Amino acid sequence: MSVAQSDPALLDKLVMANRILYDQGVVDGFGHISVRHDSVPGVFLLSCNRAPGLVVRGDIDCFDLDGASVSDSSNRPYLERFIHSEIYRARADVIAVVHSHSPNVIPFGVTGQRLKPIFHMAGFLGGGTAHYDIRDASGNTDLLVRNGELGKYLATALGAHSCVLMRGHGSTTVGASIEQVVYRAIYAEVNARLQSQALGLGPVTYLSEEEAQLAATAIDGQIGRCWDLWQRRIGPIES
Numbered sequence: 001m002s003v004a005q006s007d008p009a010l011l012d013k014l015v016m017a018n019r020i021l022y023d024q025g026v027v028d029g030f031g032h033i034s035v036r037h038d039s040v041p042g043v044f045l046l047s048c049n050r051a052p053g054l055v056v057r058g059d060i061d062c063f064d065l066d067g068a069s070v071s072d073s074s075n076r077p078y079l080e081r082f083i084h085s086e087i088y089r090a091r092a093d094v095i096a097v098v099h100s101h102s103p104n105v106i107p108f109g110v111t112g113q114r115l116k117p118i119f120h121m122a123g124f125l126g127g128g129t130a131h132y133d134i135r136d137a138s139g140n141t142d143l144l145v146r147n148g149e150l151g152k153y154l155a156t157a158l159g160a161h162s163c164v165l166m167r168g169h170g171s172t173t174v175g176a177s178i179e180q181v182v183y184r185a186i187y188a189e190v191n192a193r194l195q196s197q198a199l200g201l202g203p204v205t206y207l208s209e210e211e212a213q214l215a216a217t218a219i220d221g222q223i224g225r226c227w228d229l230w231q232r233r234i235g236p237i238e239s
């Protein structure tokens with residue numbers, strides 16, 4: 001199967017999403033974003049082993065739900081592609097996935113505290129984040145989700161949440177589109193920073209579940225405005 005069979009616009013959007021996540025400080029040399037193939041069930045698009053800020057069209061490969069490449073390429077894949085494959089297997093509603101090590105989220109993962117919506121921009125965190133500790137599944141490891149078994153464990157921990165914190169590692173966020181998951185990954189990091197600051201000042205009043213739901217619905221209709229701005233900062237991408 002060739003990645004050329006996917007919609008070129010989707011491919012371009014995935015490349016742009018990689019660049020935006022780097023520009024917005026969610027990913028650095030590590031971290032990745034994937035999206036389901038637009039016409040082949042059980043297949044998703046993900047860059048090869050490249051820093052997201054450098055990803056171009058030719059880096060995007062297709063993978064099946066076992067995390068195996070189904071592209072005609074010899075590109076080296078990301079070690080942690082199983083994060084994506086197992087979440088797509090477990091969650092039919094998920095269209096795009098971001099995995100990152102964004103720094104402000106890390107303190108929550110290691111203390112077992114949940115991220116909760118501190119302002120309306122993070123309504124998607126209503127109900128709080130899920131928590132995953134790789135040590136519970138596999139003892140002492142290098143913390144990386146290197147195989148399908150660990151990916152399954154992560155997907156189970158994620159459950160129906162929009163974001164799962166990974167102890168001593170980072171986080172994984174899911175969404176119903178590239179734009180939505182990029183938005184969520186950016187604002188999970190912003191919310192983490194603000195939540196840490198607020199907790200240092202005193203007891204915090206978070207959005208109620210109903211407020212969070214109403215805010216998330218309102219924001220979802222306006223994500224395009226943010227996307228246009230983030231995209232403008234990147235400019236044209238070389239092929």
Ligand SMILES: [Zn+2]
Pocket residue numbers: 031080099100101144169170
């Ligand atoms: Zn990672």
